[in-house]
Amino acid sequence: MITPRFDELIHAPTRLSLVAFLAATGWADFAVLRDSVGLSDSALSKQLTTLEDAGYAEIRKAFVGKRPRTSARLTADGRTAFDRHVLALQEIVAGAAGRWPSPAGHPSSRSAASDGEPAPGGVSP
Amino acid sequence: MNDQIEPADAARALSEIGWRREQVIRRAAIPGWYWWATAVLTIALSAAVESGRGALPWIGIAFFTAGSLVISGLVSRALRGAAPRRDLAPGSVPRLLAGMAAFLAAVLGVALATGLSLKAAGVPYPGTIASAVAMVVFAAGGQMLMRYHTAFLVRRSGGRG
Numbered sequence: 327m328i329t330p331r332f333d334e335l336i337h338a339p340t341r342l343s344l345v346a347f348l349a350a351t352g353w354a355d356f357a358v359l360r361d362s363v364g365l366s367d368s369a370l371s372k373q374l375t376t377l378e379d380a381g382y383a384e385i386r387k388a389f390v391g392k393r394p395r396t397s398a399r400l401t402a403d404g405r406t407a408f409d410r411h412v413l414a415l416q417e418i419v420a421g422a423a424g425r426w427p428s429p430a431g432h433p434s435s436r437s438a439a440s441d442g443e444p445a446p447g448g449v450s451p
Numbered sequence: 452m453n454d455q456i457e458p459a460d461a462a463r464a465l466s467e468i469g470w471r472r473e474q475v476i477r478r479a480a481i482p483g484w485y486w487w488a489t490a491v492l493t494i495a496l497s498a499a500v501e502s503g504r505g506a507l508p509w510i511g512i513a514f515f516t517a518g519s520l521v522i523s524g525l526v527s528r529a530l531r532g533a534a535p536r537r538d539l540a541p542g543s544v545p546r547l548l549a550g551m552a553a554f555l556a557a558v559l560g561v562a563l564a565t566g567l568s569l570k571a572a573g574v575p576y577p578g579t580i581a582s583a584v585a586m587v588v589f590a591a592g593g594q595m596l597m598r599y600h601t602a603f604l605v606r607r608s609g610g611r612g
Contacts, residue, residue, distance in 0.1 A: 332456065342468070346467060347533070349468075350472045350539055352536055353534075354533040355531075355533060362471075362478070415468075418456055418458050418461035422458030
């Protein structure tokens with residue numbers, strides 16, 4: 327069972343976008359990541375290196391013909407850390423919703439759960 | 452729980468995560484041009500085969516095969532760049548396959564019904580006309596089906612859809 331754990335490394339805005347994208351894919355091409363998350367080559371390299379150093383991402387370099395092709399994916403540890411981080415975020419939101427009546431339009435009151443759907447950002451089993 | 456994080460910040464982060472998940476699903480959808488390109492190739496093949504003139508049917512088959520390979524290659528290359536994980540929308544594959552099978556059966560039904568009706572009425576080139584009608588249904592319906600599939604996957608994955 328996954329326990330919630332807020333992860334400062336993942337929560338940084340750019341890395342959150344990057345990790346969330348990687349969490350939804352297997353291997354992702356460097357160019358696709360760059361364009362999808364909206365980063366420069368150097369910024370993406372830096373973020374991927376940070377994730378790799380933390381053991382959260384794996385980077386693969388291969389050649390397609392003569393062209394180098396770089397891909398990245400989350401490691402099992404990275405995926406677990408992300409799932410735990412999502413649970414921690416959900417707890418924070420749920421805790422706030424429990425303390426105060428949720429105003430209309432607040433994300434926690436946009437009850438996807440009441441529609442029979444998992445909450446936004448919910449962890450797939 | 453981390454007391455230093457505001458609930459609004461956590462909600463924004465969850466929204467961002469849902470958006471990125473949705474982004475992965477949307478970029479994996481078959482693009483609109485694929486349906487029209489396939490439709491054009493199929494109509495050209497029908498016309499070439501039905502003409503029955505010399506080497507035209509064989510040229511049509513070669514053109515169709517080469518075109519289909521190019522189109523499929525481009526679509527699968529785009530998909531390979533960041534393919535969604537299989538467990539992103541659990542239990543959705545049978546429903547998507549059933550939807551696609553029903554759609555293709557409907558297109559085939561339109562083609563057969565139109566072709567046989569035109570042939571019975573003595574209209575020239577019934578196969579080409581039937582193919583054109585069915586391919587318009589294929590191209591328009593395929594895009595609608597993709598929109599439906601994408602929205603379904605986004606909902607099923609817990610994205611923002």
